[in-house]
Amino acid sequence: MGILLRTEMRLLARRGAELFNPLGFFVLVCALFPLAVSPEAERLGGLAPGVIWVAAVLAVLLSLDSLFRHDFVSGALEQLLFSRHSLARLLALRVFGYWVLTGLPLALLAPVLGGMLHLPVAAWPVLVQSLLLGTPTLVLLGAAAAALTLPLGRANLLLALLVLPLFMPVLIFGSSAVAAASAGGSAAGQLAFLGALLIGVAAVAPHAIAAAVRIAVHLD
Numbered sequence: 001m002g003i004l005l006r007t008e009m010r011l012l013a014r015r016g017a018e019l020f021n022p023l024g025f026f027v028l029v030c031a032l033f034p035l036a037v038s039p040e041a042e043r044l045g046g047l048a049p050g051v052i053w054v055a056a057v058l059a060v061l062l063s064l065d066s067l068f069r070h071d072f073v074s075g076a077l078e079q080l081l082f083s084r085h086s087l088a089r090l091l092a093l094r095v096f097g098y099w100v101l102t103g104l105p106l107a108l109l110a111p112v113l114g115g116m117l118h119l120p121v122a123a124w125p126v127l128v129q130s131l132l133l134g135t136p137t138l139v140l141l142g143a144a145a146a147a148l149t150l151p152l153g154r155a156n157l158l159l160a161l162l163v164l165p166l167f168m169p170v171l172i173f174g175s176s177a178v179a180a181a182s183a184g185g186s187a188a189g190q191l192a193f194l195g196a197l198l199i200g201v202a203a204v205a206p207h208a209i210a211a212a213v214r215i216a217v218h219l220d
Contacts, residue, residue: 048117049178103135126181140205147212
């Protein structure tokens with residue numbers, strides 16, 4: 001499984017431009033927001049948790065359509081059906097590799113953008129923790145929706161309509177955790193919810209993705 005994971009990550013890394021787009025979008029949204037609202041530190045600090053989390057959600061959504069698209073067109077997904085390994089496990093490795101190359105850098109970069117938006121330093125650890133718990137959930141949910149829309153060709157609008165309602169709990173609890181920490185309160189409850197949600201989604205999503213890929217391959 002380690003060999004398969006390294007192979008998947010190398011294949012994903014070759015599409016560097018597509019993987020850089022979400023991170024670049026995340027940075028641009030956070031950088032442009034103060035220009036459109038106000039450079040006042042107090043006002044920006046109060047808005048920073050919501051701004052960073054909304055930018056993170058949209059950045060994840062930006063490249064979901066291409067997660068399986070290249071393999072579907074080339075026939076690589078069809079070959080996975082004949083592997084002796086579990087299809088759900090293979091696709092889970094693909095999604096994990098995608099998150100390592102996109103979601104993880106996004107979470108690690110967040111404190112820099114938080115400082116730019118005058119987010120209190122005490123809230124930075126909670127910001128990183130919330131993104132480390134929330135972005136894998138977003139990617140798993142988005143991967144399931146991306147697999148469902150594979151037979152439809154480019155379906156970015158439909159994909160957004162499918163996943164945005166599912167993203168709302170992660171967005172709400174992620175931003176509220178950072179806001180609570182920014183106000184000097186405890187974010188343990190929100191982080192616990194994000195962790196529980198990640199465990200639940202991680203247990204179910206790989207099987208849903210595998211079922212959707214099987215349907216897409218047979219329809220094609």
